[in-house]
Amino acid sequence: MSQMLLLGDEALAQGALDAGLSGCYAYPGTPSTEIMEYVQASAEAAGRGVHRQWSANEKSAMEEAIGMSYAGRRAMACMKHVGLNVAADGFVNSAVTGTHGGLLVAVADDPSMHSSQNEQDSRFYAGFAMVPCLEPASQQEAYDMARYGFDLSEAERVPVLLRLTTRLAHSRANVSRRPPRAPNAAGLPGDRRRYVLLPAIARENYAGLVARQDAFLQASENSPFHALSEGTDRSLGIVACGIAYNYLMEVYGTPEACPHPVLKMCQYPVPRTLLATLVESCERVLVLEEGAPMLEQMLHGPLGPRPQVLGRLSGHLPRTGELTPGAVAVALGLRPPPAPRPEEPLLRQRPPRLCEGCPHIFSYRALLEVIGDVGPGRVFGDIGCYTLGALPPFDAIDSCVDMGASISMAKGAADAGLAPAVAVIGDSTFTHSGLTPLLDAIWENANITVFILDNDTTGMTGGQDSVGKGKLEQICTGLGVPRDHVRVIVPSARNHEENVRVLREEICGHDGVSVVIARRECIQTLRRRSRAG
Amino acid sequence: MTNDIILAGVGGQGILTIAAIVGRAAMERGLNVKQSEVHGMAQRGGAVVAHLRLSTETIYSDLIAEGAADVVLGIEPMEALRQAPCLGPRGVLLANTEPIRNIPDYPDAEALVRRLRTLPRSVVLDAGAMAKEAGSSRAMNMVMLGALSPYLGVGEEDLRGTIVRAFAAKGDEVVQTNLRAFAAGKAAATRTW
Ligand SMILES: Cc1ncc(C[n+]2csc(CCOP(=O)(O)OP(=O)(O)O)c2C)c(N)n1
Ligand code: SF4
Numbered sequence: 001m002s003q004m005l006l007l008g009d010e011a012l013a014q015g016a017l018d019a020g021l022s023g024c025y026a027y028p029g030t031p032s033t034e035i036m037e038y039v040q041a042s043a044e045a046a047g048r049g050v051h052r053q054w055s056a057n058e059k060s061a062m063e064e065a066i067g068m069s070y071a072g073r074r075a076m077a078c079m080k081h082v083g084l085n086v087a088a089d090g091f092v093n094s095a096v097t098g099t100h101g102g103l104l105v106a107v108a109d110d111p112s113m114h115s116s117q118n119e120q121d122s123r124f125y126a127g128f129a130m131v132p133c134l135e136p137a138s139q140q141e142a143y144d145m146a147r148y149g150f151d152l153s154e155a156e157r158v159p160v161l162l163r164l165t166t167r168l169a170h171s172r173a174n175v176s177r178r179p180p181r182a183p184n185a186a187g188l189p190g191d192r193r194r195y196v197l198l199p200a201i202a203r204e205n206y207a208g209l210v211a212r213q214d215a216f217l218q219a220s221e222n223s224p225f226h227a228l229s230e231g232t233d234r235s236l237g238i239v240a241c242g243i244a245y246n247y248l249m250e251v252y253g254t255p256e257a258c259p260h261p262v263l264k265m266c267q268y269p270v271p272r273t274l275l276a277t278l279v280e281s282c283e284r285v286l287v288l289e290e291g292a293p294m295l296e297q298m299l300h301g302p303l304g305p306r307p308q309v310l311g312r313l314s315g316h317l318p319r320t321g322e323l324t325p326g327a328v329a330v331a332l333g334l335r336p337p338p339a340p341r342p343e344e345p346l347l348r349q350r351p352p353r354l355c356e357g358c359p360h361i362f363s364y365r366a367l368l369e370v371i372g373d374v375g376p377g378r379v380f381g382d383i384g385c386y387t388l389g390a391l392p393p394f395d396a397i398d399s400c401v402d403m404g405a406s407i408s409m410a411k412g413a414a415d416a417g418l419a420p421a422v423a424v425i426g427d428s429t430f431t432h433s434g435l436t437p438l439l440d441a442i443w444e445n446a447n448i449t450v451f452i453l454d455n456d457t458t459g460m461t462g463g464q465d466s467v468g469k470g471k472l473e474q475i476c477t478g479l480g481v482p483r484d485h486v487r488v489i490v491p492s493a494r495n496h497e498e499n500v501r502v503l504r505e506e507i508c509g510h511d512g513v514s515v516v517i518a519r520r521e522c523i524q525t526l527r528r529r530s531r532a533g
Numbered sequence: 534m535t536n537d538i539i540l541a542g543v544g545g546q547g548i549l550t551i552a553a554i555v556g557r558a559a560m561e562r563g564l565n566v567k568q569s570e571v572h573g574m575a576q577r578g579g580a581v582v583a584h585l586r587l588s589t590e591t592i593y594s595d596l597i598a599e600g601a602a603d604v605v606l607g608i609e610p611m612e613a614l615r616q617a618p619c620l621g622p623r624g625v626l627l628a629n630t631e632p633i634r635n636i637p638d639y640p641d642a643e644a645l646v647r648r649l650r651t652l653p654r655s656v657v658l659d660a661g662a663m664a665k666e667a668g669s670s671r672a673m674n675m676v677m678l679g680a681l682s683p684y685l686g687v688g689e690e691d692l693r694g695t696i697v698r699a700f701a702a703k704g705d706e707v708v709q710t711n712l713r714a715f716a717a718g719k720a721a722a723t724r725t726w
Contacts, residue, residue, distance in 0.1 A: 003560065005556055005557060005560050005566060005568075007570070030572055031572060033572070034572075114571075115572070167569060167595045167596060168595065170569060170570045170571070170572055171567055171568060171569035171570065171584075171595035172556060172566065172567065172568040172569075172570070173565075173566060173567045173568075173592070173595075174560060174565055174566055243595070245593075246593040246594045246595065247593070247594050247596075249593035249594070250593045250594035250598060251598075254591075324596055324598070324599060325594050325596060325597075325598035325599070325601075326598055326599035326600070329598070338599065341618050344614060344615075344648075346611070346614060346640040346641075346644060346645050346648055347611065347614060347615055347640075348611065348636055348638050348639065348640060349636070350543065350578075350579055350580040350611070350612075350635070350636055351579055352544065352576070352577035352578055352579035353577055353578045353579070353635065354577065355577065355578065385577065388577065462572075
């Protein structure tokens with residue numbers, strides 16, 4: 001079939017559609033966002049009525065996907081790596097219930113933290129939940145693995161984690177499609193009781209999951225995505241996981257040019273026989289893996305380090321950050337470590353910044369004036385475009401930990417006596433994870449002000465609709481914030497004095513929970529809408 | 534044949550438009566393509582880089598190896614200078630002179646241009662002015678694409694065809710402006726080293 005030029009994210013989405021996907025469930029997050037966006041833009045998906053609305057957060061996305069799988073259809077939950085922390089409860093327990101319709105959990109990791117708070121490696125989560133994990137080395141494999149993953153999920157009745165990393169997710173390459181296949185008909189699982197994780201049932205399911213580990217291992221041993229190549233120089237063997245294989249090939253040019261035996265590894269659990277074949281025939285082993293040194297650590301064992309195992313832990317590769325062709329060449333001794341670049345006096349840092357005219361700018365200007373009155377160190381921030389308010393010229397927020405943490409941290413700090421405390425949170429982040437900590441604060445009447453920056457969209461990830469659209473006041477009063485302490489302002493230069501007054505009243509003049517909503521549309525989505533007419 | 538091109542600019546300048554046109558034209562020609570993009574945090578007016586690789590052979594890495602780029606196409610002068618060390622020994626630097634001064638300590642723009650001119654095999658051009666002359670300053674990226682064209686294994690006709698299709702919906706006037714901008718860029722960058 002035809003060739004397409006697709007991002008890794010898009011290739012996975014197209015692969016899932018062609019494999020009979022019925023529902024895509026996701027919350028946006030770089031570098032995973034384009035999986036759902038591709039399904040949303042797909043005419044086929046529209047024609048077939050594939051579910052493709054954003055969810056409130058990754059936990060609800062994951063559980064909605066579990067529900068669709070229960071009802072017999074193929075479902076995919078998509079998120080960035082830290083999203084899996086949020087979805088972890090549903091994910092780990094879906095391994096215990098097992099699946100009915102195929103269930104893929106697509107997670108995009110962000111080594112080097114291009115747009116993230118950490119570089120956690122989702123392969124650990126697959127091991128933790130005891131489910132199979134797929135790690136494509138190319139966009140074509142991302143496409144192919146969608147179908148393979150659904151088949152594996154349906155054959156083994158287990159969710160399958162598909163791990164992407166930034167470079168694959170956000171790089172385009174030629175992808176060939178296969179003939180699409182029909183989605184499953186809806187239908188109940190034959191043994192519905194396994195979805196009721198009461199201890200007695202859960203114990204039985206769990207024993208079953210443990211017993212099936214051998215089958216998962218067998219599937220991995222026989223995976224079409226691994227490849228073991230012979231080499232003449234057995235002083236060194238190389239294991240290259242997922243995209244790391246590409247950097248190895250880049251260094252040598254072609255598979256034939258590499259003198260060492262190579263195991264390209266793209267599925268977990270670790271294929272033991274294949275790995276043993278390589279390890280036992282070579283004097284030393286170099287492990288190339290994007291993200292954490294997971295496999296390398298296994299080879300060192302708890303009593304390591306073992307001198308015959310080379311990788312990120314041994315210092316042959318950088319311990320943190322993305323791999324590059326250059327880093328792999330250095331590890332192989334084919335290139336000297338990079339010399340520091342000569343100083344270029346005309347270069348300056350150019351960090352990201354809020355767009356010119358962004359409503360957050362006016363929100364921060366007003367807030368800073370009030371914080372000047374009560375003293376610094378009490379503004380708990382959150383995640384979104386507005387996190388850039390931590391940088392000059394604003395220096396306006398004192399924390400950014402995880403989605404929703406602004407409100408919970410403000411409450412904790414107020415509990416400790418740092419009152420008034422202020423939480424600054426975007427509208428999408430608020431509906432993602434802000435409601436439950438706000439309930440805590442209301443329950444205890446904590447002295448905090450929640451400043452919701454409502455730009456009517458999820459700006460940071462490119463402007464997706466936010467599920468709380470138009471309902472924030474009702475949500476806050478419904479949760480129990482007193483009606484006259486839910487205030488709405490319009491962040492603009494013209495309203496500055498008025499906005500300072502409102503913020504001052506709520507932050508300094510009210511002992512208890514208050515909410516100030518700064519409402520004005522993101523200028524990027526505004527521009528896009530006006531261009532579209 | 535392999536072309537390894539690094540595109541550098543500032544978030545919002547549209548380096549992905551250039552990369553997409555080249556990528557599409559190359560794929561239609563039957564070449565293998567890899568095009569690594571920048572999304573998320575880095576887009577908000579910060580420095581952005583995209584890697585574009587075209588080849589008749591299998592392309593493995595999504596990233597161009599350090600110090601191995603054939604071309605750095607900088608649509609902003611300071612970003613061009615930042616990426617210049619990625620060039621291989623025979624690499625060509627194509628740089629636009631128009632600065633984006635969105636930081637308080639932006640360096641002296643004339644000094645930047647002088648510095649760029651001292652680099653080996655550099656073509657430094659005022660793509661904004663050339664685009665204006667071609668009919669619209671918004672065609673700046675097409676001037677840069679034209680400047681890139683002599684260094685690509687994709688035929689000029691293929692690129693022009695992709696430009697025509699990319700702008701067809703906006704009318705013939707816009708198409709012609711972009712084609713003129715493309716031609717101006719090409720003329721300015723065609724050199725033998
Ligand atoms: C658990 C988790 N999921 C997703 C993300 C990615 N992400 C970062 S900010 C953000 C949303 C920002 O939207 P909003 O709160 O409305 O602020 P805005 O960017 O519009 O200012 C998302 C989805 C993340 N960092 N963590
Ligand atoms: S995208 Fe929207 S919310 Fe984000 S900085 Fe730009 S204007 Fe502000």
